[in-house]
Amino acid sequence: MKIWGAAELAVDALSELLGRIGWLIVLYVMFFGLADVILRYIFNMPSMWISITVQYAMVILASVAGPYALNNNEFVKLDVFYERFSDRTKAIIDVFTSVLTFLYLYVLITKGFEQAMNSLGRHEVTPTAVQLPLYHLKFVIPICAIVTLLVVIKKFSFDIRTIIVGHANRD
Amino acid sequence: MSTVVITLLMFVVLFVFLFLGLPVALGLGGTGVLFAMIFSPAVLTSAPSNFFSTPWQHIIVTVPLFIFMGNIIRFSGIAESAYDAAYKLIGHLPGGLAAGTVQVCMIFAAITGITPPATITMGQIAYPSMIKYNYSQKIAIGSIASGGALGALIPPSIPFIFYGVLANESIGALFLGGVVPGIMLAIMYSIYIITRSTIQPEMGPPIPRDRRFSVGEKLKAVFSIWPFIVLIVLVLGVIWTGIATPSEAAAVGAGGALLINLVYGKLSWQLIKDSLIFTVNLTGMGLWILIGADFFVNVFSSLGGQSVITDLVTSMPGGQWGVLIMMMLIVLILGMVMDDWAIIMMTTPLFVPILNDVGISTLWYGILLIVNIQVAYLTPPFGFVLFWIKSILPKNVYMGTVYKAVLPFIAIQLIALILLLIFPEVALWLPNKLLDY
Amino acid sequence: ADADSNNDEASADGPPDNVTEWVFQPAFDSGDAGWDNGIVPWIDAVEEATEGSVEIELLSAGSIVSGEEAFGATADGSIDVYAGWATVYGGQMPEGYLSYGLAMGAEDHEEAWEALWGDPDYQIGEIVEEAANQQNLHWAGWSSQGPNSFFTKFPVESMDDLAGHKLRAGGPQADFLETMGGTPVSFEGDEIYTAIDLGTIEGTMWDTGGVESMKFNEVIDYAMLPGWNPSQAQDIFINLDAWDELNDWQQEQIEGIFEDTYFETSEMHMEGVDDSLEAIEDSGGEVIELDEDEIEKMREKSVEEIWPKVAEKSELTKEGVDKYKQFLIDKGKLEE
Ligand code: NA
Numbered sequence: 006m007k008i009w010g011a012a013e014l015a016v017d018a019l020s021e022l023l024g025r026i027g028w029l030i031v032l033y034v035m036f037f038g039l040a041d042v043i044l045r046y047i048f049n050m051p052s053m054w055i056s057i058t059v060q061y062a063m064v065i066l067a068s069v070a071g072p073y074a075l076n077n078n079e080f081v082k083l084d085v086f087y088e089r090f091s092d093r094t095k096a097i098i099d100v101f102t103s104v105l106t107f108l109y110l111y112v113l114i115t116k117g118f119e120q121a122m123n124s125l126g127r128h129e130v131t132p133t134a135v136q137l138p139l140y141h142l143k144f145v146i147p148i149c150a151i152v153t154l155l156v157v158i159k160k161f162s163f164d165i166r167t168i169i170v171g172h173a174n175r176d
Numbered sequence: 177m178s179t180v181v182i183t184l185l186m187f188v189v190l191f192v193f194l195f196l197g198l199p200v201a202l203g204l205g206g207t208g209v210l211f212a213m214i215f216s217p218a219v220l221t222s223a224p225s226n227f228f229s230t231p232w233q234h235i236i237v238t239v240p241l242f243i244f245m246g247n248i249i250r251f252s253g254i255a256e257s258a259y260d261a262a263y264k265l266i267g268h269l270p271g272g273l274a275a276g277t278v279q280v281c282m283i284f285a286a287i288t289g290i291t292p293p294a295t296i297t298m299g300q301i302a303y304p305s306m307i308k309y310n311y312s313q314k315i316a317i318g319s320i321a322s323g324g325a326l327g328a329l330i331p332p333s334i335p336f337i338f339y340g341v342l343a344n345e346s347i348g349a350l351f352l353g354g355v356v357p358g359i360m361l362a363i364m365y366s367i368y369i370i371t372r373s374t375i376q377p378e379m380g381p382p383i384p385r386d387r388r389f390s391v392g393e394k395l396k397a398v399f400s401i402w403p404f405i406v407l408i409v410l411v412l413g414v415i416w417t418g419i420a421t422p423s424e425a426a427a428v429g430a431g432g433a434l435l436i437n438l439v440y441g442k443l444s445w446q447l448i449k450d451s452l453i454f455t456v457n458l459t460g461m462g463l464w465i466l467i468g469a470d471f472f473v474n475v476f477s478s479l480g481g482q483s484v485i486t487d488l489v490t491s492m493p494g495g496q497w498g499v500l501i502m503m504m505l506i507v508l509i510l511g512m513v514m515d516d517w518a519i520i521m522m523t524t525p526l527f528v529p530i531l532n533d534v535g536i537s538t539l540w541y542g543i544l545l546i547v548n549i550q551v552a553y554l555t556p557p558f559g560f561v562l563f564w565i566k567s568i569l570p571k572n573v574y575m576g577t578v579y580k581a582v583l584p585f586i587a588i589q590l591i592a593l594i595l596l597l598i599f600p601e602v603a604l605w606l607p608n609k610l611l612d613y
Numbered sequence: 614a615d616a617d618s619n620n621d622e623a624s625a626d627g628p629p630d631n632v633t634e635w636v637f638q639p640a641f642d643s644g645d646a647g648w649d650n651g652i653v654p655w656i657d658a659v660e661e662a663t664e665g666s667v668e669i670e671l672l673s674a675g676s677i678v679s680g681e682e683a684f685g686a687t688a689d690g691s692i693d694v695y696a697g698w699a700t701v702y703g704g705q706m707p708e709g710y711l712s713y714g715l716a717m718g719a720e721d722h723e724e725a726w727e728a729l730w731g732d733p734d735y736q737i738g739e740i741v742e743e744a745a746n747q748q749n750l751h752w753a754g755w756s757s758q759g760p761n762s763f764f765t766k767f768p769v770e771s772m773d774d775l776a777g778h779k780l781r782a783g784g785p786q787a788d789f790l791e792t793m794g795g796t797p798v799s800f801e802g803d804e805i806y807t808a809i810d811l812g813t814i815e816g817t818m819w820d821t822g823g824v825e826s827m828k829f830n831e832v833i834d835y836a837m838l839p840g841w842n843p844s845q846a847q848d849i850f851i852n853l854d855a856w857d858e859l860n861d862w863q864q865e866q867i868e869g870i871f872e873d874t875y876f877e878t879s880e881m882h883m884e885g886v887d888d889s890l891e892a893i894e895d896s897g898g899e900v901i902e903l904d905e906d907e908i909e910k911m912r913e914k915s916v917e918e919i920w921p922k923v924a925e926k927s928e929l930t931k932e933g934v935d936k937y938k939q940f941l942i943d944k945g946k947l948e949e
């Protein structure tokens with residue numbers, strides 16, 4: 006039980022870390038988005054690198070924010086019927102539906118690494134005036150999918166315990 | 177198994193899992209993977225690939241930035257005082273605040289060109305205030321959702337641009353064509369809200385007679401709205417004057433919100449931190465749905481979903497009307513399960529040759545399509561406005577409540593759609609007048 | 614497909630018994646001129662030449678992967694056939710800029726053909742072919758879309774007129790514009806119309822044939838000819854493994870249509886260019902043709918300042934740029 010508690014804390018810490026990278030990205034896209042407008046409109050010196058780095062940052066944000074939001078129970082559900090079930094029924098259903106989640110993450114991780122390796126092999130860069138390497142970026146996707154998988158396993162273990170105990174001891 | 181059965185089964189599996197409580201994003205991705213593995217393994221690569229290509233679209237940056245902006249003004253109390261002021265001004269009307277919210281949402285969504293910003297921003301600001309003045313959840317949610325959906329119809333509008341390029345139709349004419357139907361819908365929503373609240377005052381209670389405010393109090397109220405107005409004028413102003421594009425205006429808005437808070441002396445690290453937490457959570461949720469939806473559509477196409485749609489239209493009897501009604505029905509049904517971008521991209525190349533064959537104006541059809549698209553934003557079970565709204569509401573508001581709240585507004589949208597089908601001139605009058613179209 | 618069919622003596626002289634099915638996803642969708650005037654005729658030609666032994670399913674950009682990623686997906690084999698421009702895939706295969714067209718390079722599609730394939734002295738096309746092979750691709754189709762140029766609110770009669778003006782430009786367009794003294798702004802396709810209309814920018818660089826479908830004629834007042842890249846071209850690539858699975862006869866048949874489809878589709882595109890220019894004039898705009906002196910100045914500056922930037926992208930690209938330069942010198946268009 007203790008080891009399990011430590012593992013949970015580690016998953017929480019990992020997703021929190023990704024979330025904080027997300028905080029920085031939000032600030033980045035705000036300040037530099039604003040700077041882009043000011044440089045172009047006031048100084049007549051539009052930047053060729055800001056918009057491409059903002060796109061780049063948004064890919065990272067999408068990847069890191071997913072596990073963070075999932076770990077914080079912020080993923081929207083169509084809880085029209087679900088909300089009426091007991092803890093135990095919810096847990097049993099969750100275990101069943103998580104089959105699809107595992108399938109999705111399995112593909113994101115395996116195909117994601119495959120694509121990142123291919124991109125690395127081609128030394129892929131953006132075709133824009135300012136060329137940014139894309140192969141680092143493509144590794145972010147499967148790595149964040151792995152963290153998401155850890156979050157899902159954590160929730161899965163809650164569900165198993167809820168099924169055994171009969172009620173959830175934490176939301 | 178035939179293509180029809182497989183594609184139908186794909187939707188059935190998706191909805192069984194979604195209604196069993198699997199998060200929407202994971203349901204979309206998981207169902208896509210399941211069907212791709214069995215029927216079309218080549219398309220599996222697009223699962224991770226959409227994590228690159230979907231957020232790579234420049235307009236996506238508006239999602240975190242408008243969430244952040246809305247949050248900063250919500251936590252600072254500026255929005256609340258603006259709504260308090262609005263209550264003093266128009267609170268004597270039954271449902272007045274909700275009708276006002278529709279107009280603000282419409283202006284906001286209209287100018288930014290896409291729907292999520294208005295929904296996200298106004299949802300955070302308007303909902304708590306309306307609840308505070310004892311408005312029913314239904315009217316509060318419905319007014320925000322329907323007002324936000326108008327963003328697709330009133331120019332500038334990204335959905336119109338997508339359609340115009342694919343259908344080779346004048347974007348200027350499409351923009352003009354959306355104006356009258358958009359305003360018509362906003363008026364219809366407001367009439368509905370005020371009428372309903374007059375008949376059932378508990379939906380949107382007016383200020384009791386003995387608590388009405390004096391002219392002096394009302395004037396004072398106007399002044400406390402200013403930061404809110406400054407922000408809207410700032411975001412809309414930079415777009416209208418051509419200083420910034422809609423996607424850049426989001427950064428201007430977020431920066432402006434920070435500045436206003438600074439002026440008000442309300443800017444604190446705690447405020448920024450809380451807003452960042454909220455923003456990253458919501459962005460993660462929203463983008464994973466968008467990405468999952470794009471992947472789901474990739475799989476749907478690779479299974480031959482497009483030919484299923486074309487066959488449905490071309491097999492329809494009844495000439496022009498038969499074709500047009502079938503197209504509208506298909507867009508409506510797809511709207512229950514797909515997002516706007518996917519519907520436009522998928523159906524337009526299929527429908528335009530058919531429209532030209534039977535002699536239906538692609539301008540008129542384009543306007544009907546976009547009216548229909550904003551129905552899609554609201555129709556259960558799958559609607560982006562629904563997801564965004566749900567995620568900014570308190571945790572004890574369930575999806576069932578949101579569904580019920582938007583139903584009357586969907587009915588109004590459908591009435592408008594039928595009116596436009598019967599009286600094309602409502603849509604075509606302005607482009608005819610100004611462009612000799 | 615049967616992997617052994619390549620060495621199968623019996624089928625080497627004609628179509629094999631089995632039909633090869635390919636999935637074709639370009640970097641663009643049916644709204645682009647390259648659809649009807651480029652890839653659709655190419656597909657028809659391939660299916661006809663191979664007597665139905667190759668069947669191609671054409672999907673819009675985004676059907677399997679996004680337009681940006683389709684090149685890589687074709688190299689990896691998730692897609693069998695790809696069409697696009699070096700402005701999209703050049704980050705992975707910069708040699709594509711040679712077939713895309715260099716700044717003030719070939720003056721039309723006929724001259725571009727001469728430089729890449731027609732004249733045995735240059736054969737720059739072989740470089741593109743070799744680079745494609747290194748990417749696990751086979752270069753199977755080429756089509757010129759005519760001039761890529763300036764579409765502006767203000768008249769561009771010489772490069773001096775660009776100073777201080779903000780125009781939307783990406784990749785090599787931005788390099789050209791900056792070199793000529795203008796100010797490039799990076800926007801995506803769907804933002805340009807509104808940005809010009811509202812005055813955020815004063816015009817855009819774009820392929821002439823695409824101006825009408827993007828409706829830019831509604832918001833701009835001037836077009837310039839011959840453009841900065843008078844013969845901008847699009848490529849078609851086939852996954853090399855898929856290509857190798859064909860038998861010799863099929864490969865020969867597909868190689869056999871390369872030149873014909875190049876000229877056929879390039880001429881179709883030129884009609885689209887004329888339509889676009891007409892649409893610009895119909896909506897009150899003006900088409901400005903630069904004089905020879907100005908064109909020569911632009912060419913010299915491009916070769917001197919822009920071409921080296923393209924050349925430094927790879928060894929092969931450098932070889933191609935050098936040959937292109939020699940080609941222009943031999944044509945008498947450039948001083949030694
Ligand atoms: Na709009």
Ligand code: NA
Nearest residue numbers: 511552558559
């Ligand atoms: Na819907």
